[in-house]
Amino acid sequence: MTELSLPARFEGVEMIQRVRIPARLAYEFTAGVATSRFLRQVVRKRLVGERCPVCTKVYVPPRGACPTCGVATAEQVELGHTGTITSYCIVNVAFYGQAMDLPYVSALVLLDGSDLPIMHLIGEVPYDEVHMGMRVEAVWEDGDEMEPTLEAIRYFRPTGEPDADPATYGEHV
Amino acid sequence: MGAERVAVVGVGQTKHDAVRGDVSIAGLVHEAAQRALDDAELDWADIDAVVIGKAPDFFEGVMMPELYLADALGAVGKPMFRVHTAGSVGGSTAIVASDLVAAGIHRRVLTVAFEVQSVSEAMWALSFPYPFQPPMHAGAGGYFAPHIRSYIRRSGAPDHIGILVALKDRRHALGNPYAHLHEPDITFESVRDSIMLWEPIRYSETCPSSDGACAMVLTDEAGGDAAAASGRAPAWVRGTAVRSEPTLAAGRDQVSPLAGRECAAAVYREAGITDPAAEIDAAEIYVPFSWFEPMWLENLGLCDVGDGWRLVDEGVTQLGGDLPVNCSGGVLSTNPIGASGMLRFAEAALQVRGAAGDHQVDGAQLALGHAYGGGSQFFAMWVVGAAKP
Numbered sequence: 001m002t003e004l005s006l007p008a009r010f011e012g013v014e015m016i017q018r019v020r021i022p023a024r025l026a027y028e029f030t031a032g033v034a035t036s037r038f039l040r041q042v043v044r045k046r047l048v049g050e051r052c053p054v055c056t057k058v059y060v061p062p063r064g065a066c067p068t069c070g071v072a073t074a075e076q077v078e079l080g081h082t083g084t085i086t087s088y089c090i091v092n093v094a095f096y097g098q099a100m101d102l103p104y105v106s107a108l109v110l111l112d113g114s115d116l117p118i119m120h121l122i123g124e125v126p127y128d129e130v131h132m133g134m135r136v137e138a139v140w141e142d143g144d145e146m147e148p149t150l151e152a153i154r155y156f157r158p159t160g161e162p163d164a165d166p167a168t169y170g171e172h173v
Numbered sequence: 174m175g176a177e178r179v180a181v182v183g184v185g186q187t188k189h190d191a192v193r194g195d196v197s198i199a200g201l202v203h204e205a206a207q208r209a210l211d212d213a214e215l216d217w218a219d220i221d222a223v224v225i226g227k228a229p230d231f232f233e234g235v236m237m238p239e240l241y242l243a244d245a246l247g248a249v250g251k252p253m254f255r256v257h258t259a260g261s262v263g264g265s266t267a268i269v270a271s272d273l274v275a276a277g278i279h280r281r282v283l284t285v286a287f288e289v290q291s292v293s294e295a296m297w298a299l300s301f302p303y304p305f306q307p308p309m310h311a312g313a314g315g316y317f318a319p320h321i322r323s324y325i326r327r328s329g330a331p332d333h334i335g336i337l338v339a340l341k342d343r344r345h346a347l348g349n350p351y352a353h354l355h356e357p358d359i360t361f362e363s364v365r366d367s368i369m370l371w372e373p374i375r376y377s378e379t380c381p382s383s384d385g386a387c388a389m390v391l392t393d394e395a396g397g398d399a400a401a402a403s404g405r406a407p408a409w410v411r412g413t414a415v416r417s418e419p420t421l422a423a424g425r426d427q428v429s430p431l432a433g434r435e436c437a438a439a440v441y442r443e444a445g446i447t448d449p450a451a452e453i454d455a456a457e458i459y460v461p462f463s464w465f466e467p468m469w470l471e472n473l474g475l476c477d478v479g480d481g482w483r484l485v486d487e488g489v490t491q492l493g494g495d496l497p498v499n500c501s502g503g504v505l506s507t508n509p510i511g512a513s514g515m516l517r518f519a520e521a522a523l524q525v526r527g528a529a530g531d532h533q534v535d536g537a538q539l540a541l542g543h544a545y546g547g548g549s550q551f552f553a554m555w556v557v558g559a560a561k562p
Contacts (some may be wrong), residue, residue: 067419089318115423
């Protein structure tokens with residue numbers, strides 16, 4: 001075997017131990033029948049959940065089955081665009097890949113008539129005025145930017161109504 | 174558990190750190206496994222099968238890493254089993270290993286769990302924009318923070334409880350040479366004044382991102398008896414349980430999930446425990462954000478609902494208290510995600526073997542190891558004892 005030595009031009013060069021290589025996986029993703037029904041309505045600024053025939057809970061977005069009862073959901077339930085904040089957090093750490101001004105509020109919003117809160121952003125209100133029970137409404141993207149995702153809702157903002165009665169959302173806190 | 178009694182006769186872990194740049198993934202798991210074998214006074218050839226677990230493969234970007242790690246773990250030509258249960262995986266991996274011995278399928282099983290967070294973006298790995306799902310805007314901390322706020326609302330706990338837990342676990346870590354964080358200068362004020370990352374979670378109330386691995390050697394009753402006869406006390410597995418529940422179910426209690434309550438009840442029942450707070454001498458509980466200590470104390474039935482924070486406030490859960498929790502420093506001081514659950518199980522074993530060094534609970538006879546994962550929908554627990562069941 002021949003003797004190996006480092007070429008002179010590399011002498012004194014700092015050794016690289018790590019390189020950063022963003023990984024990417026591309027998927028064909030099929031939404032499924034129930035979620036497709038929901039997303040086709042979202043681009044029309046309508047929120048349509050589905051009710052479990054056994055426990056009567058309303059899921060939005062629907063995923064085609066009630067995870068508690070294990071049965072298919074079929075009954076469509078059109079919901080309004082308002083809801084109640086059941087809990088939230090004030091975020092002070094920059095979100096990877098997104099440019100949002102800090103701090104911002106990420107909240108669990110229980111849409112009126114539904115039984116499972118969704119996580120979304122709260123806007124048009126100082127972060128330290130957000131609280132449990134606050135009534136909020138969806139602010140939609142402009143029509144030509146509408147995509148069939150929940151991001152079609154830009155954020156939720158306060159409606160100005162009085163706070164919700166804790167009895168109406170207490171089981172979600 | 175099956176008919177065969179199961180003993181933990183070897184425990185090994187790596188020095189955990191933010192970046193273990195001195196070893197590859199294979200080197201890291203080998204380091205933990207070799208220490209477990211050395212502790213057990215066994216050799217690679219003595220092992221019948223390997224059970225390995227880690228958090229999602231995308232964290233390191235190595236798909237099915239168990240295939241290439243077989244060589245580093247002496248598993249070539251032997252049965253090897255991979256377990257996936259998100260953050261609880263270290264616990265459920267140990268339980269799979271235990272079950273293989275209890276069922277009489279293998280006599281000696283090496284079980285290993287690891288994570289190399291320095292090559293991943295684990296904090297955001299839960300925040301990918303999955304198509305058609307509600308958006309996540311705030312990472313893992315942002316997912317759990319609203320549930321912590323719910324706990325505070327329900328229990329009326331004062332704000333300083335989260336600070337006390339962080340202070341306690343970081344001080345415990347000073348007695349554990351393997352812990353990632355050693356912060357001798359930490360104070361109540363330094364935790365209190367650290368930045369609010371995800372209010373109500375402060376920076377110093379969150380777990381670090383760690384590289385690390387943990388391993389255990391589990392044997393049948395004959396193996397446990399042999400270890401005891403040679404003066405190396407085994408930890409006897411007294412009960413195991415895993416439970417899960419749907420993440421997105423209407424009416425699900427995210428502060429105290431039903432799966433956690435039922436998992437705890439099952440593991441106590443199997444271990445013959447009727448009064449867990451009185452009978453358990455040491456608990457290693459998966460607490461990635463400080464407020465999860467009082468939340469899990471209640472979920473685990475170690476106190477009444479609403480009283481978890483009082484145990485913290487009164488110092489009951491510190492080393493020297495009536496119910497010491499996370500004497501190793503816990504997840505708050507060391508978090509190689511996939512290994513974090515197994516570290517809880519292994520530290521419980523060290524306690525009842527009397528081998529926990531400077532973080533030993535005097536005379537510990539019975540210890541609980543606990544792990545949870547995902548959006549609090551996976552649970553794994555075991556109870557180990559100094560005495561044979």
